[in-house]
Amino acid sequence: MKAAVVYYSRSGITKKIAEKIQAKFHADMIFVEPEKKYGSFPSAIIRVIREKKGKKAPAAKTPAADFSGYDTVFIGFPVWAATVPDFLQEYLRRADLAGKRVIPFATAGNNGREESLAALKALLPDSEITDYFYTSMTEKADADAWLEGIRA
Template sequence: MGLYLWEEKHMKSIVIYFSESGNTKKAAQFIAQETHSDIDELKPIKPYPDNYDQLVERSGDEIDNNIHPEIDKNLNFSDYNVIYLGYPTWYHRTPMIIDSFFDTYDLSSKTIIPFTTTYSSEFDESKPFIEKIASTKNVTLSPGFRANSNTEIKKYLAK
């Protein structure tokens, strides 16, 4: 095991995730279990619609109009060095609530490890968006990964 990942595994960590269908939640729970991390969920104050067509319309509107939905609770990350950040890939990118996450919280000097659940693309598709969001926030952005299965997650964590 490389020194970098040894250090990551011995720092206090939390898994933060946004999940609409439940796939990202399952991945987040598995990552939290495997890394002995705390876990919490990102939710917008105004919930996304359960109806798929309405969800697509709202998420597309947020992207088109650069709307960062307000997060429903105040989280404190002062006790954590590492944040695993999970999200589904929407429109080939991160959902706008991920922008809200970086806008809302002081993540200075944290290591962010992004992961996505997506069946139609690789992590690299959303990577430029997470890199752009994180670039001005004084964080260390770790290489991310696709977390569609426990096997994929274990493979990443074993690096």
């Protein structure tokens, strides 16, 4: 497998899983940065609520990578407002992942499992989305066991 890990993590929980993937599959890491950093938990919440109400969706400042050399792309994110963070969705709209195996992994407080997967399917209709991993505070899943099950 030639893999990349496209991910965002504000407080480090998703990042830990990204690093496990990197270690296991020697994957290249692509951290997707929002145009403007999200700060503390309360300020991030307030901003995301405001963004959801506003007309202009937030964007990522990370340029889309050239994915032609990869067969597998992991996509990791914290669930925000029950789905994939909007700026990461903006990045994924610019990324050419057609024909790739896409393996999403999400971390959350307590919801957004199905909504996040549905958002990714809509964003990446030409990718093969498989092996989705979701863990939350209320429904903890084992990332090591998940990684064991992924075909190299």
